[in-house]
Amino acid sequence: AQSVAQPEDQVNVAEGNPLTVKCTYSVSGNPYLFWYVQYPNRGLQFLLKYITGDNLVKGSYGFEAEFNKSQTSFHLKKPSALVSDSALYFCAVMTPNAGKSTFGDGTTLTVKP
Amino acid sequence: DVKVTQSSRYLVKRTGEKVFLECVQDMDHENMFWYRQDPGLGLRLIYFSYDVKMKEKGDIPEGYSVSREKKERFSLILESASTNQTSMYLCASSFTGQAFFGQGTRLTVV
Numbered sequence: 515a516q517s518v519a520q521p522e523d524q525v526n527v528a529e530g531n532p533l534t535v536k537c538t539y540s541v542s543g544n545p546y547l548f549w550y551v552q553y554p555n556r557g558l559q560f561l562l563k564y565i566t567g568d569n570l571v572k573g574s575y576g577f578e579a580e581f582n583k584s585q586t587s588f589h590l591k592k593p594s595a596l597v598s599d600s601a602l603y604f605c606a607v608m609t610p611n612a613g614k615s616t617f618g619d620g621t622t623l624t625v626k627p
Numbered sequence: 628d629v630k631v632t633q634s635s636r637y638l639v640k641r642t643g644e645k646v647f648l649e650c651v652q653d654m655d656h657e658n659m660f661w662y663r664q665d666p667g668l669g670l671r672l673i674y675f676s677y678d679v680k681m682k683e684k685g686d687i688p689e690g691y692s693v694s695r696e697k698k699e700r701f702s703l704i705l706e707s708a709s710t711n712q713t714s715m716y717l718c719a720s721s722f723t724g725q726a727f728f729g730q731g732t733r734l735t736v737v
Contacts, residue, residue, distance in 0.1 A: 523667075546724040557631075557717055557728035558670075565723070604670065608724045613658065613677065614685075615726060619669035 516541040518607045520618035527595045527625055535590040535621045537605030547588040548606040548615065549579055558604060564588060575599070595625045630654070633718050633729035640736050646705040648732050650718030659701035660726070661685075661693065664715040676701055708736045 518539045527533045539545055546565050550558040562573025569581040579590045588605060602622050606615040634649035652659065657678055662670040662685075672685030674693040682693050690712060694702045701720075705712055713736045719726040 548725065550726070550728075555731070555733070557730045558719075558726070560725055560727070563725055606726070610724075614660065614672065614675055615721070615724060617662075617670040619667065 516545075516607050516609055516612060516616045518605050518616055518618040520603075520605055520621045522621050523619075524622045524624065527623070529597050529625050529627050530594055533592050533595040533599070533623065533625070535603050535605075535623060537588045537590065537618060538586050539588060539605075539607040540586060541607055541609050543609045543611070546608040546610070546615075547579075547581060548608070549573065549577070549588075549590050550604045550606065550617075551575075552602040552604065552620075561590070561603075595623075597625050597627055599623060600625045631718060631720055631727050631729040633716075633732050635732050636730060638732060638734045640705075640708050640734065642709060642736055644705075644708045644736075646708050646734070646736075648703040648705075648716055648718075648734070650701045650703070650729055651699050652701075652720040652727070653699065654720060654722065654727065655698065656720035656722050656727075657698070658721045659695065660719045660721065661691075661701065661703045662717045662719065663687070664717055664731075670717065673703065708734075710736050712736050 549561040564581045605618040608615040660675040661673045676695045692704045716732045718729040
């Protein structure tokens with residue numbers, strides 16, 4: 515079985531400050547890990563993924579995430595937040611055998627000017 | 628550019644109606660999915676399909692069925708709509724695990 519947890523329903527940061535959105539996962543085997551962003555009344559957009567290789571993954575819009583196998587975490591980060599980063603963020607995990615991803619419940623990021 | 632298109636952005640249907648939600652992808656992906664999204668519950672998988680005419684139940688299949696007659700099209704069917712099926716419905720296709728989502732259909736059942 516595979517599962518993912520996003521422990522924070524809401525994250526608030528000031529514009530220009532660094533942001534972190536947390537994600538932990540549980541799988542049997544090697545995980546594929548993803549982050550998606552959703553703007554109001556829209557579908558989800560892909561931000562970045564970890565399949566293998568370097569633990570630090572860079573993605574769209576200046577976001578990055580670090581795969582930490584010992585802590586089973588894949589936190590999303592950005593060095594300097596923008597107001598336009600305000601959105602709903604989803605972490606997802608998959609194992610190749612499963613063929614389908616399991617999504618977290620989402621974290622609402624609010625960046626204040 | 629990759630594209631997943633859902634036939635409607637907004638739908639209002641009456642209780643007991645049969646409802647069809649259509650989804651088309653232009654990427655030749657084998658895997659397609661239907662999710663519903665409700666506040667505080669994240670994305671819940673309704674059904675998915677690995678190939679034409681193949682379907683598998685997800686986590687919440689009750690009250691839904693699906694059809695995949697062609698590779699590019701995956702339809703979600705509400706046999707008899709009920710008010711508790713009011714939700715945002717998201718279609719996706721995937722390749723090597725990365726999902727590509729449609730814009731969503733917000734369905735209201737009255």
